[in-house]
Amino acid sequence: MLSIVVPVYNSSETITSCLQSLVDQDGVSFDMEIIIVNDGSTDESSKLIHDFISKHESVEFTYIEKENGGVSSARNCGVENSKYKWIAFIDSDDVWRTDKLKKQFETINNSKFNIDFLGCARNNETLSIFGNKVLCLHKASVNQLLVRMFPQTSTALVKKAIFDKVGGYDESFTHAEDGDLWVRICNVADFYYMPDSLVTTGGGKCSFGESGLSANLSSMLLGNRRILSKQLKHGNINVGFYSLMLAYYQLKHVRRQVITMKNKLL
Structure with missing residues (x-):
């Protein structure tokens, strides 16, 4: 059902809390894997990750080490090695609220609309588009994304088929790579945003x-x-x-x- 991709680069100070937030998800009754892509870290990240995996044998982990190629390369690598219908991303300095997946998949399953991509709020922020606050499930347009460049990466769920259809991350981008991918997805798929704040990014x-x-x-x-x-x-x-x-x-x-x-x- 869900593959979670975690790119890691010199994240020894934050990776344990990040991974803990994934295994602490409530109400997850579907198949789930966590794919950790170590993008050439030179600190203690690898040791901490292996220690964490060894303490959570009931969780399906895939650990990949690669030469440093940037976050887009790491995320693409993770998706290439994934096996489930849905993809979620989380950066190594972010944490999910324990009900993140439960709330997002309830929204997807209970909606009368087809949802190919679903993002949410983070850090208790309220998204405003053209001066209007987004207070309910919202289908975004390309123009809206170009104005606000939302949502943040660690909030996103996307169907793997859609990610593959648009070619994944453009690895020539070193900045704004998420905005580029989101806009390309929005051009061909049903792109939605929910106002619930379910992620804390970068320590807030x-x-x-x-x-x-x-x-x-x-x-x-x-x-x-x-x-x-x-x-x-x-x-x-x-x-x-x-x-x-x-x-x-x-x-x-x-x-x-x-x-x-x-x-x-x-």
Whole structure:
């Protein structure tokens, strides 16, 4: 039923709590596997992972070690080695609430709509799109994703067939790789978001201006521009929307720089 992909790179400080949140899921009565992809870690991550696996023999784990190729490469590797209908991702510094899978699969199974992708809120945040708060199950459009780039990776469930159909992660992206994949999925599938906050990401830190890939704001801006260019090239957006979004991304980039500088001064 579900394959959970966990990319790991030098995550010794967080990997144990991340994995614990997976095995602590309530109400999981379906087949589930946890695929851990060690992307060339040089710290104690491998030892901690093996110690954790040895203490949870009833859980189906697959452990893969590979040369460092980046998070997109690690996630693709995990999906390639998965065997179930649904794929979930979680970053090694994030944790799931114990009812995350229960609530998401209840939503999928009880909905009158076909759902190919389902994300949710994180860190008790409320998503607003064009000034409107999302307070119930919401089907997203490509334009909405380009404006907000939601949801965060560790909240997502996606059908493996859909992931494979769009070609998985574009490994040439070093930043904004999730946004690129989500938009491509939204172009061909039923892409939904639920407002329940079921994940804590990065210890609750801000999604930019902190540790991790998102700290590189200039690269994030370039990644978002690449996503726009790809969508324009394939005819999924028009020139007017493309130009508007370029200006919007630049303004958002400046705002993030200001916030980051303020945080450093505090």
